[in-house]
Amino acid sequence: AQSVAQPEDQVNVAEGNPLTVKCTYSVSGNPYLFWYVQYPNRGLQFLLKYITGDNLVKGSYGFEAEFNKSQTSFHLKKPSALVSDSALYFCAVRDPQEYSNYQLIWGAGTKLIIKP
């Protein structure tokens, strides 16, 4: 069955340090992968996506993510964290071979806390 796992409920990082938010997936085909961010009591904002091509994808606000097919992972990274990066981060995946519609499979979310 298709699934997305975000193994860490919360990640704590000091401001200025690099950050990583982990995501692993299980789909049968070649996935489309997405990262979204949610600030408190707000809707989700799109950060970046991987469809095909270069495994390193760059997105909004200095974030990037690396697609690793052998490890079935799509970890979100940023070289230097800001306090304003503190939010809830969601990974999502779509298996184009499994669905005739455009549904996404969502991870449970990871709360990122950046401490000054």
Added chain:
Amino acid sequence: DGGITQSPKYLFRKEGQNVTLSCEQNLNHDAMYWYRQDPGQGLRLIYYSQIVNDFQKGDIAEGYSVSREKKESFPLTVTSAQKNPTAFYLCASSIGQERDTQYFGPGTRLTVL
């Protein structure tokens, strides 16, 4: 300004009452979605619509209903049959192609008193 609007931002309802959440988009997107978000859980799909006058049930459609009479509008009704309706509801839209990105509205927080 292009975007997705949801209203109201906060909504309170008494048990046994139906309530309708509004979702409007001016992005000219074909597909629209309703999600429910509960603490500690990912988003769960309630209903989605790929074209006007057509919609499909998602994973948790019981106790909810929708309509899609216009391309820009996709209202969600939470009926009295929904056993635990208190949640944060998110509407999204996308162009309607397999590789596309979903864009989200600001959400409506529904509380049943």
